[in-house]
Amino acid sequence: MNAIxxxxxxxLGKLVAGVVVFLIVxxxxxxxLARTVTSDGAKATLANAxxxxxxxxxxxxxxxxxxxxxxxxxxxxxxxxxxxxMREFMTLTPTGRGDHAVLIFAFFIFAPMQYGLVWAEWxxxxxxxxxxxxxxxxxxxAALAGDTERxxxxxxxVQWGLMACVYCVSHTPxxxxxxxxxxxxxxxxxLFFLVLVAQINDVMQYIWGKAIxxxxxxxxxxxxxxxxxFVGGTLTTIGIGTALWWxxxxxxxxxxxxSAVITLLGFAGGLVMSAIKRDRGVKDxxxxxxxxxxxxxxxxxxxxxxxxxxxxxxxxxxPPLIPAP
Amino acid sequence: xxxxxxxxxxxxxxxxxxxxxxxVTGSRQRIWFGNHSSHLDxxxxxxxxPPALRxxxxxxxxxxxxxxxxxxxxxxxxxxxxxxxxxxxxAPTAERASATIQHIATQMGAEAxxxxxxxxxxxFTGELLPxxxxxxxxxxxxxxxELVPVYxxxxxxxxxxxxxxxxxLSGRVRFGEPLYLRDGESKEAFLTRAxxxxxxxxxx
Numbered sequence: 001m002n003a004i005x006x007x008x009x010x011x012l013g014k015l016v017a018g019v020v021v022f023l024i025v026x027x028x029x030x031x032x033l034a035r036t037v038t039s040d041g042a043k044a045t046l047a048n049a050x051x052x053x054x055x056x057x058x059x060x061x062x063x064x065x066x067x068x069x070x071x072x073x074x075x076x077x078x079x080x081x082x083x084x085x086m087r088e089f090m091t092l093t094p095t096g097r098g099d100h101a102v103l104i105f106a107f108f109i110f111a112p113m114q115y116g117l118v119w120a121e122w123x124x125x126x127x128x129x130x131x132x133x134x135x136x137x138x139x140x141x142a143a144l145a146g147d148t149e150r151x152x153x154x155x156x157x158v159q160w161g162l163m164a165c166v167y168c169v170s171h172t173p174x175x176x177x178x179x180x181x182x183x184x185x186x187x188x189x190x191l192f193f194l195v196l197v198a199q200i201n202d203v204m205q206y207i208w209g210k211a212i213x214x215x216x217x218x219x220x221x222x223x224x225x226x227x228x229x230f231v232g233g234t235l236t237t238i239g240i241g242t243a244l245w246w247x248x249x250x251x252x253x254x255x256x257x258x259s260a261v262i263t264l265l266g267f268a269g270g271l272v273m274s275a276i277k278r279d280r281g282v283k284d285x286x287x288x289x290x291x292x293x294x295x296x297x298x299x300x301x302x303x304x305x306x307x308x309x310x311x312x313x314x315x316x317x318x319p320p321l322i323p324a325p
Numbered sequence: 326x327x328x329x330x331x332x333x334x335x336x337x338x339x340x341x342x343x344x345x346x347x348x349v350t351g352s353r354q355r356i357w358f359g360n361h362s363s364h365l366d367x368x369x370x371x372x373x374x375p376p377a378l379r380x381x382x383x384x385x386x387x388x389x390x391x392x393x394x395x396x397x398x399x400x401x402x403x404x405x406x407x408x409x410x411x412x413x414x415x416a417p418t419a420e421r422a423s424a425t426i427q428h429i430a431t432q433m434g435a436e437a438x439x440x441x442x443x444x445x446x447x448x449f450t451g452e453l454l455p456x457x458x459x460x461x462x463x464x465x466x467x468x469x470x471e472l473v474p475v476y477x478x479x480x481x482x483x484x485x486x487x488x489x490x491x492x493x494l495s496g497r498v499r500f501g502e503p504l505y506l507r508d509g510e511s512k513e514a515f516l517t518r519a520x521x522x523x524x525x526x527x528x529x
């Protein structure tokens with residue numbers, strides 16, 4: 001009991017408790033509405049919304065356990081997320097026979113190594129392993145395999161998948177290695193802030209889009225993304241993110257800017273991943289989480305936001321490597 | 326126990342989802358026939374079956390490979406209760422082929438279902454090869470047996486022929502509508518019909 005009380009007295013604990021309370025309210029409201037609405041369209045919308053809420057419970061439980069067990073729990077969780085996301089991505093990628101060894105490299109060497117480096121807090125190698133060493137290794141190994149058909153396309157796609165699913169995602173638990181000036185041990189809070197704002201943004205864009213969405217932003221890519229949903233969702237999310245400044249090392253102004261960065265890049269990530277799905281002719285990357293599609297459908301808003309958020313915080317809030325003279 | 330563990334392992338490695346176009350009912354004798362491109366194929370079909378059907382379903386395995394060494398013999402004989410058949414090098418004679426089919430039919434008895442890969446070997450590219458005629462002759466010996474097409478998607482990418490390590494991509498097992506050998510149907514017509522059923526399943 002004492003441990004729970006201690007946890008709830010921390011900023012992170014308060015954030016987690018807030019999310020749980022919010023989910024309880026959402027679940028109750030969703031269930032009541034599902035029993036009262038009459039039109040078929042509203043019923044379908046609510047069934048979808050309630051499935052999403054149930055999926056949220058599962059994700060919050062998993063995420064809560066991961067964050068509560070400290071560094072290693074989060075690293076293992078995101079490593080699994082990366083693995084499942086990359087499985088979904090590579091399944092849709094038209095790799096050929098000559099890529100078998102390259103895929104083995106991606107799944108069994110580079111992905112585990114990247115997370116091992118997060119655990120070891122070896123920032124230098126963590127930040128170049130995939131852009132430099134995987135880049136060189138993939139192209140060389142694919143060339144040795146001798147299959148030249150669509151060579152550049154295949155090699156580039158596998159590299160892209162590893163970048164998106166492993167390199168980008170690994171920047172989320174990598175926040176744990178940052179030592180923020182005057183706020184030691186704020187890594188878990190930063191991690192929770194990033195994921196929370198990105199996910200709130202998804203929900204807000206969905207709600208605003210459903211409520212008043214009319215004009216699609218990129219109709220050929222994603223008919224569900226509308227200007228109304230984008231503007232309403234972005235502003236609401238920035239508002240909520242700013243209101244959470246007290247839990248973070250940021251001033252209210254900085255929290256607003258970081259929320260805006262996460263929100264805009266979350267939108268960009270979702271849009272790009274939709275374009276890929278459209279190109280491959282599928283609606284979802286998978287069907288792992290009920291109501292949410294695959295893992296990649298759920299984390300697409302984190303892909304671009306995580307590395308940029310990581311580097312902005314690292315640049316502005318951690319001590320420089322070489323102290324100023 | 327071991328069989329269930331192996332089945333679970335194959336399912337995890339291949340991340341396979343299972344789809345039934347038409348649910349199977351009853352415990353009649355069946356031939357599950359699928360496309361063959363990987364060593365995981367049999368275990369995957371087997372693991373995708375409902376446990377009750379799994380209990381009566383036996384694989385066909387080459388005795389030249391599965392009859393060698395205590396571990397393989399244990400896995401093939403005790404775990405999966407495989408029906409071992411001789412695979413001849415070079416051109417098989419008509420008598421030997423016929424004896425093999427007779428052996429399978431006898432082993433099936435009145436209860437057992439089997440899993441077969443009528444292409445006869447693993448496809449190198451994942452494309453569906455022409456069917457060998459064994460399945461036709463077997464149906465002649467087992468009148469009324471139900472044939473269920475099973476299409477395995479992506480297995481040729483997960484563990485292609487000639488590779489040792491599987492890549493953990495997502496596979497898919499799709500069971501189609503059953504078909505039967507018709508009265509007086511010719512070998513060619515039957516094999517074409519069975520192969521087309523598998524191709525339709527692939528494209529559906």
